[in-house]
Amino acid sequence: EAGVAQSPRYKIIEKRQSVAFWCNPISGHATLYWYQQILGQGPKLLIQFQNNGVVDDSQLPKDRFSAERLKGVDSTLKIQPAKLEDSAVYLCASSADQGGARWFGEKLFFGSGTQLSVL
Amino acid sequence: GDSVTQMEGPVTLSEEAFLTINCTYTATGYPSLFWYVQYPGEGLQLLLKATKADDKGSNKGFEATYRKETTSFHLEKGSVQVSDSAVYFCALSYYGGATNKLIFGTGTLLAVQP
Numbered sequence: 001e002a003g004v005a006q007s008p009r010y011k012i013i014e015k016r017q018s019v020a021f022w023c024n025p026i027s028g029h030a031t032l033y034w035y036q037q038i039l040g041q042g043p044k045l046l047i048q049f050q051n052n053g054v055v056d057d058s059q060l061p062k063d064r065f066s067a068e069r070l071k072g073v074d075s076t077l078k079i080q081p082a083k084l085e086d087s088a089v090y091l092c093a094s095s096a097d098q099g100g101a102r103w104f105g106e107k108l109f110f111g112s113g114t115q116l117s118v119l
Numbered sequence: 120g121d122s123v124t125q126m127e128g129p130v131t132l133s134e135e136a137f138l139t140i141n142c143t144y145t146a147t148g149y150p151s152l153f154w155y156v157q158y159p160g161e162g163l164q165l166l167l168k169a170t171k172a173d174d175k176g177s178n179k180g181f182e183a184t185y186r187k188e189t190t191s192f193h194l195e196k197g198s199v200q201v202s203d204s205a206v207y208f209c210a211l212s213y214y215g216g217a218t219n220k221l222i223f224g225t226g227t228l229l230a231v232q233p
Binding site: 113 | 123160161162163164165208210220221222223224225226
């Protein structure tokens with residue numbers, strides 16, 4: 001079974017530039033997540049999609065971050081304009097469903113991430 | 120709000136040494152607890168889980184027991200190998216409104232030397 005695919009693997013940009021990350025979840029997975037992992041911190045959820053729709057974007061800085069998931073499959077996360085504090089690893093994860101609370105966390109599959117450096 | 124605190128690293132051990140990585144949590148409800156591992160260049164992987172008090176999760180020689188009285192979920196392994204070198208994340212999940220939430224600790228880097 002193919003895993004969660006992300007690209008690019010690394011990206012270096014200057015502040016105020018724009019950048020986009022791409023994620024292809026595991027085939028058939030309805031739920032897709034974007035996490036931000038700043039060096040020395042644990043991953044923090046930015047946005048969660050269920051099929052095409054946004055379920056939770058409460059921690060997404062909407063003035064500069066945007067995300068979409070067209071046709072309920074691939075997703076793109078964009079930052080425009082980037083700031084120095086956006087330097088982090090951006091992780092995409094997917095899961096097959098969202099059942100009861102107890103299962104959560106054990107059916108989540110993560111990609112390798114995109115490491116962003118903003119200079 | 121709910122949170123997870125884990126010991127800072129790096130933790131450096133010799134092969135076959137005993138490992139403990141401490142993790143404590145704060146939660147208002149009854150979360151599930153997890154340990155994830157991130158090997159160099161790879162994505163996060165679930166290592167083990169426990170869904171209720173006194174449950175013991177285990178996998179690949181690692182163990183952790185859900186201790187409600189001490190709000191802890193410490194990770195242990197009796198004899199580490201070089202291949203165990205990775206970053207370990209403690210995490211909890213709870214149902215927050217309409218969605219499930221997964222909160223991670225800051226991660227602990229483990230380096231095992233031959």
